Amino acid sequence: MRRLFLTLCSMLASCRLAGLLIAADPENLTVQGISDPSIRVPVSLDGFSGEALSALRFDLEVAGFEVVPSDRAMLIISGSTASSLIGRVTDRAKTSLLAKEYTGGSPRLQAHTFADDIVALLPGRRGIARTKIAFKAETGRNSEIYLADYDGYNPTPVTQDNTITRDPAWVPGRRMLYYMSYRNGATVISSHDLATGARRKVAAYGGTSGSPAVSPDGRFVAMISSKSGSPDLYVANADGSGLRQLTQTPQAESSPCWSPDGQTLCFTSGTRLYLINANGGSMRSLATGMPGKQTEPDWSPDGRTIAFTVEGGGFDLCVVPAGGGSATRLVAGEDPSWAPNSRTLIFTRRVGGRRVLSLLDVPTKQVKDVRQLSGSCSQPGWAR
Secondary structure: OHHHHHHHHHHHHHOOOOOEEEEEEOOEEEEEEEOOOOOOEEEEEEOOOHHHHHHHHHHHHHOOEEEOOHHHOOEEEEEEEOOOEEEEEEEOOOOEEEEEEEOOOOHHHHHHHHHHHHHOOOOOOOOOOOOEEEEEEEEOOEEEEEEEEOOOOOOEEOOOOOOEEEEEEEOOOOOEEEEEEEEOOEEEEEEEEOOOOOEEEEEOOOOOEEEEEEOOOOOEEEEEEOOOOOOEEEEEEOOOOOOEEOOOOOOOEEEEEEOOOOOEEEEEEOOEEEEEEOOOOOOEEOOOOOOOEEEEEEEOOOOOEEEEEEEOOOEEEEEEEOOOOOOEEEEEOEEEEEOOOOOEEEEEEEEOOEEEEEEEEOOOOEEEEOOOOOOOEEEEEEOO
């Protein structure tokens, strides 16, 4: 057993996985976690085919894994696909870590479920392969709101307004969206229950109203409105009643988002990010140390980090500690939205004359494009 343990340690060093923790038990060796999230975990795939294989590979690469030949893999993933998906995971010592049959649904759904179970083998990580996104899709001069799986498959139109419809925002924990659309020359913020199809007007004040953001408990909606002149930040009850104005500045406010505890809003005023108590009060600048126009903040579900877009000759994604500090530039892109795991971002990339949606594994910087519609897609929002 001591010889086996030394052999495993040597394998870890050769794979640059010095952070991999191994629980040495006389009868069992199991992967317990990885201390350095920026190291991609090498895995091999064998026995899968078709749609299941492509989905499984995509899911794992988005989650921070790297698919390699079996002689370089730390985890050996094998199985088969027929009427069901049979999946197995072992370590290099051939210790079984997971063995399960996945039935029901499509091969893609079975692969997503297996991928999430693989991710869960690493403590502290959460699979996102079965989550949903909403986004804006351009249809000529108009745009509509769409719903899709996180990888862009199974796109479904939510609206068919034949006008400019934008700014989709999820109600946390519910199959419900808020968004803005132009109707009769004015902007209207609506709520849309995806389960029943019920759609209700929330805000229509004349001028412009948009950028709805729903509080974590679903009780309130923040928005930007120019009802008093300059676009300012407002908060209302979820049905639009009880409207309260939080800012009154000569600059244009935009892009509000909520802290996970529902106590604070982050937003753009002019060219900088600011924080304000959700009940009102003084604006506080969020220090980032990043030059350029800062906009489109999104607060990670774990409360630690705010992602945002910086514009300065181009568009880049950045992250900054939620309490402020030195921001880190990640990749070229805009419109960031955090996944429920607080590790992955969906964002928009500009490619030629169109916009495409992409996924970023923040620690490893791995980028994967989602399946695209024919036109430009932007403003993605991740269901949490």
